[in-house]
Amino acid sequence: MIDIEGVVEEIIFRNEQNGYTVLELSTQGLVVTAVGYMPYVNIGERIKIEGEWVEHPDYGEQIRVLNYETLAPTTLEGIEKFLSSGLIPGIGPVTARKIVKKFGVDSLNIIETAPERLKEIKGLSDEKIKRICEAYEMQKGIKEVMVFLQGYGISTTMAIKIYKEYGNNAIEIIKQNPYRLADDIFGIGFKTADKIAENLGVDPHSLYRISSGTRYVLMQYAANGHTYVPKELLKKEAASLLEVSEEEVEDSFVLLVQNEKIHIETFEDNTVGIYYIPYYIAELHTAERLFNMTLMENEDLGLDVQKEIRNFEKETGILLAENQKLAVEEAVKNSVVVITGGPGTGKTTIINCIIRIFEKAGKKVALAAPTGRAAKRITEATGKEAKTIHRLLEYTYSEEEGKGFNKNEKDPLKYDVIIVDEASMVDILLMNALLKALPIGAKLILVGDADQLPSVGAGNVLRDIIDSGIVKVIRLKEIFRQQKQSLIVVNAHKINNGEYPTYNDKNSDFFFINANTQEDILKTILELVTNRLPKAYGFHPINDIQVLTPMRKGIIGVHNLNLELQKALNPHDKTKAEKIMKEFVFRVGDKVMQIKNNYKIKWKKGEEEGEGVFNGDIGIIQSIDEELQELTVYFDDEKFVTYDFSDLDELNLSYAITVHKSQGSEFPVVIMPITYGPPMLLTRNLLYTAVTRAKKLVILVGQEKYLKFMIDNNRISKRYSGLLSRLKKALLYVN
Numbered sequence: 015m016i017d018i019e020g021v022v023e024e025i026i027f028r029n030e031q032n033g034y035t036v037l038e039l040s041t042q043g044l045v046v047t048a049v050g051y052m053p054y055v056n057i058g059e060r061i062k063i064e065g066e067w068v069e070h071p072d073y074g075e076q077i078r079v080l081n082y083e084t085l086a087p088t089t090l091e092g093i094e095k096f097l098s099s100g101l102i103p104g105i106g107p108v109t110a111r112k113i114v115k116k117f118g119v120d121s122l123n124i125i126e127t128a129p130e131r132l133k134e135i136k137g138l139s140d141e142k143i144k145r146i147c148e149a150y151e152m153q154k155g156i157k158e159v160m161v162f163l164q165g166y167g168i169s170t171t172m173a174i175k176i177y178k179e180y181g182n183n184a185i186e187i188i189k190q191n192p193y194r195l196a197d198d199i200f201g202i203g204f205k206t207a208d209k210i211a212e213n214l215g216v217d218p219h220s221l222y223r224i225s226s227g228t229r230y231v232l233m234q235y236a237a238n239g240h241t242y243v244p245k246e247l248l249k250k251e252a253a254s255l256l257e258v259s260e261e262e263v264e265d266s267f268v269l270l271v272q273n274e275k276i277h278i279e280t281f282e283d284n285t286v287g288i289y290y291i292p293y294y295i296a297e298l299h300t301a302e303r304l305f306n307m308t309l310m311e312n313e314d315l316g317l318d319v320q321k322e323i324r325n326f327e328k329e330t331g332i333l334l335a336e337n338q339k340l341a342v343e344e345a346v347k348n349s350v351v352v353i354t355g356g357p358g359t360g361k362t363t364i365i366n367c368i369i370r371i372f373e374k375a376g377k378k379v380a381l382a383a384p385t386g387r388a389a390k391r392i393t394e395a396t397g398k399e400a401k402t403i404h405r406l407l408e409y410t411y412s413e414e415e416g417k418g419f420n421k422n423e424k425d426p427l428k429y430d431v432i433i434v435d436e437a438s439m440v441d442i443l444l445m446n447a448l449l450k451a452l453p454i455g456a457k458l459i460l461v462g463d464a465d466q467l468p469s470v471g472a473g474n475v476l477r478d479i480i481d482s483g484i485v486k487v488i489r490l491k492e493i494f495r496q497q498k499q500s501l502i503v504v505n506a507h508k509i510n511n512g513e514y515p516t517y518n519d520k521n522s523d524f525f526f527i528n529a530n531t532q533e534d535i536l537k538t539i540l541e542l543v544t545n546r547l548p549k550a551y552g553f554h555p556i557n558d559i560q561v562l563t564p565m566r567k568g569i570i571g572v573h574n575l576n577l578e579l580q581k582a583l584n585p586h587d588k589t590k591a592e593k594i595m596k597e598f599v600f601r602v603g604d605k606v607m608q609i610k611n612n613y614k615i616k617w618k619k620g621e622e623e624g625e626g627v628f629n630g631d632i633g634i635i636q637s638i639d640e641e642l643q644e645l646t647v648y649f650d651d652e653k654f655v656t657y658d659f660s661d662l663d664e665l666n667l668s669y670a671i672t673v674h675k676s677q678g679s680e681f682p683v684v685i686m687p688i689t690y691g692p693p694m695l696l697t698r699n700l701l702y703t704a705v706t707r708a709k710k711l712v713i714l715v716g717q718e719k720y721l722k723f724m725i726d727n728n729r730i731s732k733r734y735s736g737l738l739s740r741l742k743k744a745l746l747y748v749n
């Protein structure tokens with residue numbers, strides 16, 4: 015065993031995931047190579063290592079590090095290197111040199127204990143000094159977290175996230191309840207938290223561990239769209255995750271009920287479902303509130319609705335079909351209605367007519383949609399500003415109070431009528447929040463397409479409401495768009511009815527290109543995006559064309575398509591900044607998508623500021639700043655959002671996205687590969703959703719037999735949701 019102290023000259027390699035590092039250490043005039051687990055060692059730092067000499071077949075003699083300790087750098091050169099290594103956002107090589115020139119070997123001490131003295135350096139603003147001090151403090155905290163979590167495969171990025179979430183109490187919080195990591199930190203799963211717990215001495219059979227695991231399984235199910243999990247299934251899954259008996263899992267239910275973490279419900283058919291409590295409350299209240307609304311006396315508008323419809327027809331030149339008129343009348347008559355129909359069936363036209371009538375009657379009307387993109391679209395189509403539901407309800411986040419909506423039962427919305435477009439995307443939590451904020455007597459008009467894939471979040475809200483029979487539902491079937499010329503619309507309806515689409519008519523907007531292998535499909539897609547479509551139609555390859563795919567993996571899976579499309583559309587270029595990630599590179603000009611709801615992240619839109627970027631939001635990378643360790647995205651809804659590098663796992667390239675993630679968005683052109691894959695993915699529902707995302711052109715590429723397979727495959731994956739049965743029960747009660 016040897017002991018060496020030296021200054022880190024160079025990091026030659028680092029595996030961010032497990033901290034394995036190869037570095038060059040200068041010690042007493044010599045430079046030696048050291049390898050081993052040293053996740054948080056940085057250039058310029060002085061370290062003390064313990065290890066042994068080994069002979070590497072290719073690289074020669076090196077030290078295998080068994081233990082290490084970091085010491086603050088002491089030489090001028092070391093301090094300068096350390097400061098400029100990128101560890102402290104805000105300090106680059108120039109600032110580092112200035113600081114060291116001024117304060118010499120005392121530099122780090124001054125940053126730590128007398129930061130106000132940094133003012134003595136020319137060109138450092140107060141704001142920058144504040145940032146430097148915060149970053150210095152933070153990196154010390156992160157280092158502590160890293161050391162504490164050594165050996166659990168926690169990457170530096172994860173440690174930063176943990177520190178940012180819990181601050182200086184991180185270690186204390188983890189010690190108290192390591193399972194919180196799996197709930198709070200995106201990217202840390204139950205297994206990792208469980209390993210930490212084991213090392214902290216948590217008994218594998220303790221109720222504490224088992225109830226944490228059970229709750230985790232429930233949350234996973236919720237993330238996949240279920241509001242509850244059947245009891246037997248939950249027992250099985252939790253027992254297998256935790257490697258304990260199903261009886262032990264069942265025992266944990268008692269504690270979880272006591273602590274108000276879960277709710278156990280026996281349904282009409284005697285099956286038992288277990289809810290994670292927020293979903294139970296949301297479901298229960300949604301059912302209650304909807305039911306109460308249907309009992310509400312309806313106020314007379316004091317207008318002749320028929321006459322108003324005739325006026326609307328005169329002004330727009332559109333003669334409403336009977337069913338459309340009915341939709342308008344029912345919207346006026348009832349306190350809740352659902353208007354559902356496929357593309358081009360006149361939903362927007364009806365919304366326009368409804369807004370007009372209510373506003374003429376002096377009512378205040380709010381228009382909202384679940385996503386920024388959908389809100390923007392309906393704003394353009396109606397000329398009336400639509401908000402996202404989050405904004406309508408004044409979503410806020412604060413450190414003290416956490417996330418929440420300012421608009422709720424205590425401070426309800428000040429509108430008489432709320433129209434929600436793309437209602438199929440509203441999940442149970444959001445529906446509950448919306449209903450909570452409705453003032454007594456207000457009307458709710460839900461407009462959407464119930465045949466789309468259901469919401470990303472938990473629940474089957476729109477379909478359950480429709481199927482329950484509790485509210486008036488108007489189904490629009492007739493297609494009006496462009497005198498039925500658009501094959502996209504005609505084919506969407508055909509697909510939805512289980513018929514095969516027509517395509518490849520000259521000058522039409524729906525094409526199928528045959529390609530037999532996945533390699534050929536990929537080649538064809540690349541050629542279409544980069545060359546054929548821009549040339550033939552003038553479409554912009556990044557802004558206008560969206561590749562959608564059912565799959566995540568494989569040649570035409572979302573990951574590989576993104577790599578290939580990035581190479582073709584936004585290749586490496588010395589003038590464009592880049593940030594290397596684990597499996598790909600982010601580059602200025604890349605199209606990216608947010609892949610989880612982030613309620614805290616700040617955005618700016620002109621003078622306006624706010625928080626929250628949501629799953630499915632798409633934008634373009636505007637800038638990457640290595641020194642500040644930040645990446646800025648310009649989103650479709652004109653918001654600028656700056657991400658800290660440690661939050662970049664919330665973004666993905668989005669030249670290609672999965673059909674699931676495309677819900678609620680529309681694109682001028684949609685291209686989709688059609689090939690073999692798991693039957694649960696190749697469904698009619700999914701094809702219908704993909705096709706209806708396109709406004710101007712659909713191109714399917716692949717084999718026709720799989721297109722047929724999809725249309726014939728009418729399976730709808732089951733969602734465990736209790737809303738339908740609650741609403742039905744309520745209806746029985748009235749009848």
Ligand SMILES: Nc1ncnc2c1ncn2[C@@H]1O[C@H](COP(=O)(O)OP(=O)(O)OP(=O)(O)O)[C@@H](O)[C@H]1O
Nearest residue numbers: 332333334335357358359360361362363494495496
């Ligand atoms: N009764 C009608 N007679 C003639 N044209 C109509 C009628 N209703 C709607 N349209 C026209 O059909 C087209 C599609 O209508 P609209 O945009 O309202 O449908 P939509 O259901 O909102 O479709 P999407 O959801 O696909 O946007 C529009 O051009 C509209 O003007």
